[in-house]
Amino acid sequence: MTSLAPRALTALSRPTLLAPTILNARGHAAAVDPPSGSSRRYLDGDVRHDWRRSEIQRIFDAPLMETIYRAATVHRMHQDASRIQLCTLMNIKTGGCTEDCKYCSQSSSYKTPTKASRLVDIEPVLEAARQAKANGSTRFCMGAAWRDLAGRKSGFEKILKMVKEVRAMNMEVCTTLGMLSPEQAQRLKEAGLSAYNHNLDTSREFYPEVITTRSYDERLSTIEAVRAAGISVCSGGILGLGEKDEDRVGLIHEVSRLSEHPESFPVNTLVPIEGTPLEKNDPVSVQTVLRTIATARIVLPKTIIRLAAGRHTFSETEQAMAFMAGANAIFTGETMLTTPCSGWDEDKAMLSRWGLRGQRSFEDKEDVSVSSVGADAAAGVTAAA
Template sequence: MPPTMPRVRIPLSLPRNSRALVPSAKPQWIAQRAYGTVVDGPVTESKPTTTFEKALTATAPRHNWTKQEIKEIYDTPLMKLAHAAGAVHQKFHDPAEIQMCTLINIKTGGCSEDCSYCAQSSRHNTGLEASKMIQVGTVLAAARVAKENGSTRFCMGAAWRDMRGRKTNLRNIKEMVKGVKDLGMESCVTLGMIDLAQAKELKEAGLTAYNHNVDTSREFYPSVISTRTYDERLQTIANANEAGLSVCTGGILGLGEEAKDHVGLLFTVATMPTHPESFPVNTLVPIKGTPLGDREQSPFDVTLRTIAAARLIMPKTIIRLAAGRTILSEEQQVLCFMAGANAVFTGEKMLTTACNGWEEDNKIFAKWGLRPMQSFQAGKEEGASAPMREGAEKKKNQVELGR
């Protein structure tokens, strides 16, 4: 017979601090934090419940946002908001790719509108002289220079209210658009209000995108401009969409608005039937002689918060650092890229204001491992980038083939 094992008396309760003596029924994750404390406990996945959590885990854009939901996201503590936006950005875009855009004036000054921020209004005393539209050849020469320096989208702006009665100008603009496309570049124009027929003509000429900013919230808008209504802006955007053009529309920070107006701006854009292909984030550049010429520029945290919130709310849209980028440090710009910005204006000038140059941007790109987004890479599907579309298609094919 085998030897009898001695009996061991097992206590009915364990002494305090003796949990380590009993093996856990389930494996536990033990994480060592940087400052030395240890946190243990099983990692569990729960279904997202808050607006912020739903935005963070979204797999596609949504268009039925409420203002309260957008406010909840916008009001998230900034560090948490920026980190989350970065995660969403990496899910929908290649974070190393930045679209490089160059914007020139093809017709300067003399505009009849009263936009309180604009140097090109004929109602303001800025000292800017009005000019006629420049020649097609001059525009295409500028486009070639932009391409040689790395820009992949070429944008052309004309200072006037709308395109009514401008048949000759429209014909010349279409020649510019065709010429830019022949260079292998995307083209974008901002020509004020256009009707559906004009939008279709531009589309047929090969135009990639139409820019028409809404500027700010519907509520604050009357404080900015009185000569064009908010709904007229939305109608132009609808015309561009119906014609099959990509839409570029965004806003300006630092006009005297409040945080609720940033929420209102995002609400307007994020609830459009189709999210814009690109969303430019401008910060006011105060220009002497305009009603806002003495304002201080908007602080950086507002820019970062707006970019991060926009990324969570419109995950596929390209977010562009636009006017006012010259006041940002290199590190601030990179932080914006990490939080979701993936386009810039670059070149010699941006309409009438200073612009970060190609040489400066190329140095930043090289240092931080960034590269220009190639032309025609952004998809029509609400700003989807080519790598994301190709990856989804590859995954779909693998499923169909049973691999």
């Protein structure tokens, strides 16, 4: 028998997207119809921008274990599944935001325990970044509770300095500052910004139930400005806002249609905060989180899937299932904006127990076919820049 390379075997074994529907070995649906009028033959792992919402819905609704297995296979086609990026998020300006996001304790529309404060000075931010790097984080994110940067000239200049100094530490640096103009995005790029976070939060249809002070298209305009400036886009959503499964699918469908898939897709679960309109929302089940992660991994095969806010509510085994489903980044450190976060030592120990290791800053250029999990796990999962 002629031998085939492992990659070729993977390609032969993965389901093709042919009409009507192909069944896998157990008889479950493992493939979906191609776009209407298309004769192209699709394979799992292909990067596509023509996904139909109904295709994504069928992936989401399929038997969970089959979807996770399929997502795990896609994950290994493009990325080293033994690596998890450690990211740290710092709130550099708290509260007083004029947006009315119903989940957010930093909105001035609600009375919450979060107190408004001014933009922090540069040195405490740099010290936090140094601490994060020493603990294995390779991306440092800074968030300011602003609708936009209008009238914040001095604050923006200070943030540009923060970006430049953190980037000089050989760390990826990300910010979330609200809406951006193309000119502001360009200045952030020139300062060395690696990525900009601007979540779509949920589907276009459900969005008005959560936020009324900023439109869905305004969010997309900021993403376009970020992309045009050459900055990586970080855009995902929040589960538990009161949305339905079709809204979770709608969010994934929306980002799948962007001219480039986002570099990273955060999956947040609502942490209900006293005083916000959503404070009594029921928790999202871990099965829903896993379905969302696995579906996003299949649809966005090269994107980093970030297990973000609310992760502290899931057990270690549930988090490991999320990694199997395709999540390959976590936020770690003392806090995550205004919500709890698992600490560095706890997270590094968890990754070591599961044979996982930290990802370096910027794109990891290692050959994904070469595994050195044992050596790195023994060394303690510290990600060298």
